[in-house]
Amino acid sequence: MDSLLISTGVVALAEMGDKTQLLAFFLAARFKKPISIILGILAATIINHGLASALGAWITSMVNPEVLRWILGVSFIGMAIWALIPDKIEEEETQVAKHLGVFGATFITFFFAEMGDKTQLATIALAAHYAAPLAVVMGTTLGMLIADVPAVFVGNQFAAKIPMKLIHSIAAAIFAIMGVLTLLEVDKLF
Structure with a gap:
């Protein structure tokens, strides 16, 4: 249960002001189709974080x-x-929408925007730390949705009211x- 709760909280906080949250703001303002955007975020996150969690589990099995x-x-x-370090959205990540529907554009842009992103790397590290890849994927996906769904529904008006420096x-x-x-091996004391 710790892996689920900590993964959720860490990723929800890390996602605040992240480029994928900015991407959610951007897509919501541009397309005004929140359900398609949220489903695209969900699908991309499950696949991306599933792969990241599998990598974390593999690392655990291979490293002393x-x-x-x-x-x-x-x-x-x-x-x-x-x-x-605050993220900035890159315009080319959003150009895919011209060729795909809103769901497809959201899925593709979120999937690739998450590659090498701090939340993806956090997912790898959390899966390696907890050795519970499924719980970590569930937690990190929930954390992404906690941060990104409000961004989709409220858009840029909400962003101005969040103390991003405090969240970061x-x-x-x-x-x-x-x-x-982790370095002090505190988990072994309990």
């Missing part, structure tokens, strides 16, 4: 636990630093704490 602990600890601390700082703090706790 002591080495993995250091990799994960340093990775979480790196994500803490990265969470403090909280996400960074959570990643940093997870990194330190």
Whole structure:
């Protein structure tokens, strides 16, 4: 249950101000078809984070636990630093919509926008840390939806009211704490 709850919370916070959340704002403002956009986000996230979680599980099976602990600890601390850097949406990621429907455009742009994104890397690290890939995918997908669905329905009006610097700082703090706790092997104390 920890893997589900922590994955949800970490990704929901990390997604605030992320380029895929900005993409959700952009698509909602442009197409005004929230259900198609949300379904595209859901499908892209499940597949993208499913692959990321499988990679995390594979890494767990291939890497010595002591080495993995250091990799994960340093990775979480790196994500803490990265969470403090705001993302910008790239226009070419949204051009796919001219050739596909709203669902297809959302699916394709979200899937590729998530490649190498901090939430995808967090999914890999969380799956490796918890060795519970399905729970992590469920949690990270729920976290994405918690952050992106309101963006779809409220659009840019909502973005101006969120204290993004505070949200990014909280996400960074959570990643940093997870990194330190992983390095100190705190989970073995309980």
